[in-house]
Amino acid sequence: MTPDELDFLPLKVTHIDEGGRRCFDPDGKRRLIEACGKPGASVAGLALKAGVNANQLRKWIMLERRRVTQIDSQKPTRMGSAEFVPVVELAEPDAVTASANLPSSPGMTPVLRPREVVRGSPLPPSPSRLVARLPNGVSLELECSGQDPALITAMIDALRSR
Numbered sequence: 001m002t003p004d005e006l007d008f009l010p011l012k013v014t015h016i017d018e019g020g021r022r023c024f025d026p027d028g029k030r031r032l033i034e035a036c037g038k039p040g041a042s043v044a045g046l047a048l049k050a051g052v053n054a055n056q057l058r059k060w061i062m063l064e065r066r067r068v069t070q071i072d073s074q075k076p077t078r079m080g081s082a083e084f085v086p087v088v089e090l091a092e093p094d095a096v097t098a099s100a101n102l103p104s105s106p107g108m109t110p111v112l113r114p115r116e117v118v119r120g121s122p123l124p125p126s127p128s129r130l131v132a133r134l135p136n137g138v139s140l141e142l143e144c145s146g147q148d149p150a151l152i153t154a155m156i157d158a159l160r161s162r
Contacts, residue, residue, distance in 0.1 A: 005035065006035065006046075006049065008027075008028050008031050008032070009028075009032070009046075009049045009050050009051075010049065010050050010051035011024045011025060011028045011029065011032065011050045011051060011052060012024065012025040012028055013025075024052070028050075029060060032046060032050050032057065032060075033057075033060055033061055033064050036057065036061055037061075043057055043058060043061070129141070129142070129143045142155065
């Protein structure tokens with residue numbers, strides 16, 4: 001790091017509270033935490049230059065990481081639940097791999113074929129089978145009859161919450 005990048009050190013004390021603790025300039029703290037994240041930065045060395053305890057600086061870094069992680073986890077996904085796995089209805093009873101129907105880029109939506117009209121038959125419905133390979137490498141296989149929509153909904157909701 002060049003000396004110009006550290007021109008805000010030592011940190012400026014804005015005030016001292018009733019307990020005798022020093023309160024530092026928030027912009028200076030933010031810049032110090034960013035400086036600690038750069039390659040080759042020494043947290044202890046920067047703390048010494050900033051005039052704060054190294055353990056205190058490590059705590060500030062940890063709290064900032066938690067804050068950023070919490071903010072990122074609360075952001076809504078760009079495509080909502082459609083980004084999870086697209087569902088395509090097919091009239092064929094054979095197994096279908098869902099990953100073959102995934103869009104090539106996150107901004108594109110899958111092209112769906114028009115629905116085929118399927119006439120009812122006197123035979124009981126055969127079980128449906130769905131095989132999906134998720135982006136994280138997990139392979140999921142569901143086999144159910146027409147009587148299990150609540151079970152499928154519960155399974156999808158459980159996967160979405162992970």
